[in-house]
Amino acid sequence: MPTAEQISAAVAADGILDGFTLAVRISSRRRTLGVTVEPGGTTLTIAVPAALDTQHVIAGLHRIRPRIAGHVVKARENAPDFHVPALTDGAGFTWLGRSLRLRTLDGRAPAARDGERLTIGRDLLARDGAKPIIRWYCEQGTAWLEQEAPALWSRLMPPGTPPPELRVADIGRKRWGKYEPARHRVTLAWQTMQLRPSLARYVLGHELAHATRPAGAAHGPEFWRVTERVIPLAREEQRRLAREGRTVWMGDTRP
Incomplete structure (x- = not known):
């Protein structure tokens, strides 16, 4: 069973997700590979079933890459732009x-x-x-x-x-x-x-x-x-x- 660090290194070596900050989370509950796009669209969290080896992770990412790209576009369109007030009169x-x-x-x-x-x-x-x-x-x-x-x-x-x-x-x-x-x-x-x-x-x-x-x-x-x-x-x-x-x-x- 590969570690999160080994999977991160393999994804980086493959280059499929170049340009993104990656986090890998191994889950004993998941049955399928999942990718979450964080707000702003620059950070991706890869959720990997515990039984999945590195080769299948890479193959799975190639398979769902179009879907990831669509989520990235939405995340960038909806990137946070929230108001930051000063706690003074009139705020x-x-x-x-x-x-x-x-x-x-x-x-x-x-x-x-x-x-x-x-x-x-x-x-x-x-x-x-x-x-x-x-x-x-x-x-x-x-x-x-x-x-x-x-x-x-x-x-x-x-x-x-x-x-x-x-x-x-x-x-x-x-x-x-x-x-x-x-x-x-x-x-x-x-x-x-x-x-x-x-x-x-x-x-x-x-x-x-x-x-x-x-x-x-x-x-x-x-x-x-x-x-x-x-x-x-x-x-x-x-x-x-x-x-x-x-x-x-x-x-x-x-x-």
């Missing part, structure tokens, strides 16, 4: 597609929405940076999920079927939401709550569809059939999300 933020302007107050007042303003204490910002604002997105976002989810869930499951637990949290930057089967829990990334309502609702509906455990592949035909029952034109919304999501604030700040 711009977004809540469900609506603009908010930061207003700092004396002391350690927690983040709160006041009309078109997002208010917070200067001392709290000085101590904790963006964390209190992210916490506000999580708290307000969870309340929004609890309001929106019942109607969507009712389109998916018979009355009386327990819905998943709902929350908004910091789950990193690589996904807008996730479903955890072991906990029967749907979590949306706090960044999702900056999107306009139709896109945030799409992300919620997408994860609720996962919570119904549709047959087949994770994003196969049956999954999309279920998703489109709750979110009409779900695939179109997915494409909008790729375009519009690249500009949302990810939590970085500048002096």
Whole structure:
């Protein structure tokens, strides 16, 4: 069984993926070769089934190279271009597609929405940076999920079927939401709550569809059939999300 380092060296020697930064991950769970294109389209992660030898990895990459090229084009079109604010008066933020302007107050007042303003204490910002604002997105976002989810869930499951637990949290930057089967829990990334309502609702509906455990592949035909029952034109919304999501604030700040 080749190591990740041996596979990386073989791919580099073959030259099939010249020009990309490569990472190789060997998986005992995978049965087929997979390649993930990271945002920006310059880094590729190759997921290799543990039983696959180097020769078959190279052959598999040649076979799926046209598909990789298509994913690279999309990744470069949708490369992140997010806004990085300074935490000062007048800084711009977004809540469900609506603009908010930061207003700092004396002391350690927690983040709160006041009309078109997002208010917070200067001392709290000085101590904790963006964390209190992210916490506000999580708290307000969870309340929004609890309001929106019942109607969507009712389109998916018979009355009386327990819905998943709902929350908004910091789950990193690589996904807008996730479903955890072991906990029967749907979590949306706090960044999702900056999107306009139709896109945030799409992300919620997408994860609720996962919570119904549709047959087949994770994003196969049956999954999309279920998703489109709750979110009409779900695939179109997915494409909008790729375009519009690249500009949302990810939590970085500048002096």
